[in-house]
Amino acid sequence: MLKLYYTPGTCALASHIALEEAGAAYTTERIDFKSNQQNSPGYLAVNPKGRVPALVTDRGILTETPAMLAFIAQGFPQAKLAPSDDPFAFAQAQAFNSYLCSTVHVAHAHKGRGPRWANEESSFADMKRKVPQTMAACFALIERNMLKGPWVMGELYTICDPYLYTIAGWLEGDGVDLATLPKVADHRNRMSERPAVQRVLADEKA
Amino acid sequence: MLKLYYTPGTCALASHIALEEAGAAYTTERIDFKSNQQNSPGYLAVNPKGRVPALVTDRGILTETPAMLAFIAQGFPQAKLAPSDDPFAFAQAQAFNSYLCSTVHVAHAHKGRGPRWANEESSFADMKRKVPQTMAACFALIERNMLKGPWVMGELYTICDPYLYTIAGWLEGDGVDLATLPKVADHRNRMSERPAVQRVLADEKA
Numbered sequence: 001m002l003k004l005y006y007t008p009g010t011c012a013l014a015s016h017i018a019l020e021e022a023g024a025a026y027t028t029e030r031i032d033f034k035s036n037q038q039n040s041p042g043y044l045a046v047n048p049k050g051r052v053p054a055l056v057t058d059r060g061i062l063t064e065t066p067a068m069l070a071f072i073a074q075g076f077p078q079a080k081l082a083p084s085d086d087p088f089a090f091a092q093a094q095a096f097n098s099y100l101c102s103t104v105h106v107a108h109a110h111k112g113r114g115p116r117w118a119n120e121e122s123s124f125a126d127m128k129r130k131v132p133q134t135m136a137a138c139f140a141l142i143e144r145n146m147l148k149g150p151w152v153m154g155e156l157y158t159i160c161d162p163y164l165y166t167i168a169g170w171l172e173g174d175g176v177d178l179a180t181l182p183k184v185a186d187h188r189n190r191m192s193e194r195p196a197v198q199r200v201l202a203d204e205k206a
Numbered sequence: 207m208l209k210l211y212y213t214p215g216t217c218a219l220a221s222h223i224a225l226e227e228a229g230a231a232y233t234t235e236r237i238d239f240k241s242n243q244q245n246s247p248g249y250l251a252v253n254p255k256g257r258v259p260a261l262v263t264d265r266g267i268l269t270e271t272p273a274m275l276a277f278i279a280q281g282f283p284q285a286k287l288a289p290s291d292d293p294f295a296f297a298q299a300q301a302f303n304s305y306l307c308s309t310v311h312v313a314h315a316h317k318g319r320g321p322r323w324a325n326e327e328s329s330f331a332d333m334k335r336k337v338p339q340t341m342a343a344c345f346a347l348i349e350r351n352m353l354k355g356p357w358v359m360g361e362l363y364t365i366c367d368p369y370l371y372t373i374a375g376w377l378e379g380d381g382v383d384l385a386t387l388p389k390v391a392d393h394r395n396r397m398s399e400r401p402a403v404q405r406v407l408a409d410e411k412a
Contacts, residue, residue, distance in 0.1 A: 130325060
């Protein structure tokens with residue numbers, strides 16, 4: 001039985017949706033950021049990075065969203081969540097998810113996580129002011145060059161879709177006008193209609 | 207025939223080494239950062255992100271180091287550069303590489319790429335001052351929890367090794383004392399003895 005550690009509002013949503021889409025047998029445990037539970041000794045024993053998500057499997061613990069998503073796709077091949085039998089197409093999906101984690105999520109994190117990379121309040125404020133611009137630039141590239149439609153990879157719904165949906169959910173809060181991103185907005189609407197997404201959102205809100 | 211776009215001193219080294227280790231037939235083209243060639247119309251047609259590396263294949267262009275490394279491993283299975291037939295072990299390798307791209311490389315980039323995330327000179331200086339601390343923390347975690355030895359994944363040399371070698375090569379420049387990281391230092395030495403690594407370094411210096 002798999003177990004997902006998550007916190008509502010974080011990128012853990014992507015893996016949560018993927019588990020649900022895969023039809024996996026899994027449980028969840030919520031980590032409370034307000035009480036800094038991610039840095040408690042108990043959770044650091046699960047994930048020494050002090051971050052969510054983390055996925056407990058019978059082989060050990062996995063972290064890092066792109067790796068967890070690929071594991072879910074490959075561990076539940078009947079759900080066809082990745083083109084695992086085609087190294088080029090699989091790499092394209094991994095490249096998309098890698099861009100989300102290393103560039104887009106990082107751009108977003110400069111709004112509230114400035115102390116990761118600097119020490120001065122003036123720097124945190126400067127970083128925060130730039131987030132609308134960096135997130136708009138990232139999503140302009142996604143809109144123009146990366147999101148094939150109707151799903152990220154085209155006709156095949158993959159592990160790229162819940163990840164894009166998760167990060168695109170931060171756009172209004174990051175000061176980006178969704179009206180400039182019609183394909184991204186359309187993707188978000190299409191995602192929100194999926195029963196698996198609705199079940200996961202209801203569970204994370206409960 | 208594959209073609210790698212790279213710049214010496216960048217993370218493109220990881221893919222360059224992996225291609226050489228795989229015994230792939232490939233050519234390379236150097237992109238000159240000093241003349242801002244990465245943002246020239248010609249290169250932006252290859253990679254609209256304006257970054258290296260990029261890998262031209264007969265199916266299309268791939269970017270993002272973790273995806274390119276997985277593609278090289280899966281495209282040249284006889285080189286056994288990843289445990290591709292074991293979804294959990296493969297995900298562990300992807301998790302390691304994802305940590306390098308989304309956390310470690312990002313920490314390093316705050317030394318010289320501050321304008322990506324802020325606008326003020328004072329913020330750039332503040333970010334730069336913190337790099338020795340953030341890089342030391344990242345590599346302490348790698349040393350303690352992630353690098354199994356003798357290679358990253360243990361006995362099997364994988365696509366994690368050239369990527370770790372590449373980023374560990376930035377440690378002295380980032381103000382981290384390698385004496386505090388004996389396993390990482392040992393790994394770097396072991397990597398530098400590999401003929402494929404020596405051939406690639408000679409080629410990038412030429």
